[in-house]
Amino acid sequence: MIFDGHEAYRAANFKPKVCILGSGPAGTTIARKLGAAGIPVVVLEAGSREYSDESQDFYRGTTAGDFYFDLDITRLRYMGGSSNHWAGWCRVLDKQDFEPKAWAPDTGWPIRRADIEPYLPEVHDILELPDFRPDVPISDDIRWVQLIKSPAVRFGEKFADELDKSRNIAVVLNTYATELAGDGKRVTGAKLWSNGQDAGPFSADYFIVCTGGLENSRLLLWSNQRSNGGVIPNATALGRYWMEHPTFEGGNAILADYGEFEVDAVNEAFFSPTLAAMERLRIMNFGIRLIETPYAGVKHVIADLACTAPDMAEWVAYQLSQNLRCAAQLYVAWEQAPLASNQIKLSKTDVDHAGVPRIELHWKKSELERRTLVEGLKLFGTTLIEKDLGRVRLMDWIANGEDYPTDEETAGHHHMGGTRMGTDITRSVVDANCKVHGMDNLYVGGSSVFCTSGQANPTTTITALACRLGDHLSKVVAV
């Protein structure tokens, strides 16, 4: 069932056991799992079926620290959430991403990759993915990994009919909780806002917050403030350890044979470090995306190489005349170490139309991130030399140690952390089952529970964690 507002929903007299806030990949996946288990669930979606400026305005906020995107641009507030603008790149986090790293504090998850692997076939159905091939080691340091570009499933579009026909799932559009109330043990209710006005109190046995990697922290910070700590009793880490995937053009590669790695439909290949290389260089995970360089760009690269290594440039020119494609652009997206100082705060001066404080995002890349970028590219370049596959050139700003440019991709629009998973209540917000520490009926879904970001785009892991949480809740709620 899908309702256009709370009034119509209330008239239907639906009695949910579970309330899910948000209809993005996490919220929709959990709702479908619970619905399939025969558990009545209501999904509150703040937006409608389509984008609107009025809805999006609730996402405005400010940023401090490194340059970052406007907060009402980097996410979407309507049915399906930010799946409505994702590019479709898929890969679940690496096994090594779940492990603690001695050189990076606050890394390591309370679960392992093996805990979500049983859900990957289900995730592949949801995201319409083929099977992944295993990683291919091309040296002791570098793995040739696979990211697959899915059809970029828009969850609102794909599942609208199914949700509308479901007798166990009610989706209420234009409706959301401005705050949750709690007594330090349980969420006791919520205040709703629907179609531009206060819609009164609301209750359910369980609440699952799936409003996105920025909004989850905002809602819980505000709720906790309003209920004097009754929603997140252990709030030290709330809003903290926020992470992105810094993303910049890192340089160029000249390849002996471009076809060596050409497997993806979009003619791109991806490379990541081995755990041994990360340990030796004390760096985080990274992904180098190798993209065929346009012909004009190849000429520029060869001309530049001619200044440094003319014989090599002549050889490359010969290669170019043979196959016209021997150079590539290298884009790097890499893992950001979790830092408590990278955090979401509530504005003290600016509120949205419902009176909820807007977000102040404090985000800065550290020296560890810079080292990961530089050493990662050098590692890739060294590997190409050792395997006689080609040569790498770093972008000038990287080679010269200059500041990050502000006219490039910057980051992946991947919002992670803020309500991270863990066992230490001073460094995490939810436990291994995504349940808020100390609360009996409050759970969190989505990338805000990520402890570390790895290098892979988050949607695959978000969906896998949502399947796992859906299964867990099915058992808990059915009792």
Added chain:
Amino acid sequence: MSFFRKMSRRTLVQALIAVPALSLFRKRPEADAARTGPSRGDPSPGDPDEIVEINGWILKRSDLA
């Protein structure tokens, strides 16, 4: 047929690279050579397999011929 159409693609590319290559006469790249990458023993400055970073390029010293 124009002059350019009579030239092979390879000749055109080599002509293209010739102009920037003139900078070699103004600047000796070896002077900027710096070791890079993980420890590789203790190669002498003349080791042809030594990894060097010059003008942003990650190269083998033997590439600098």
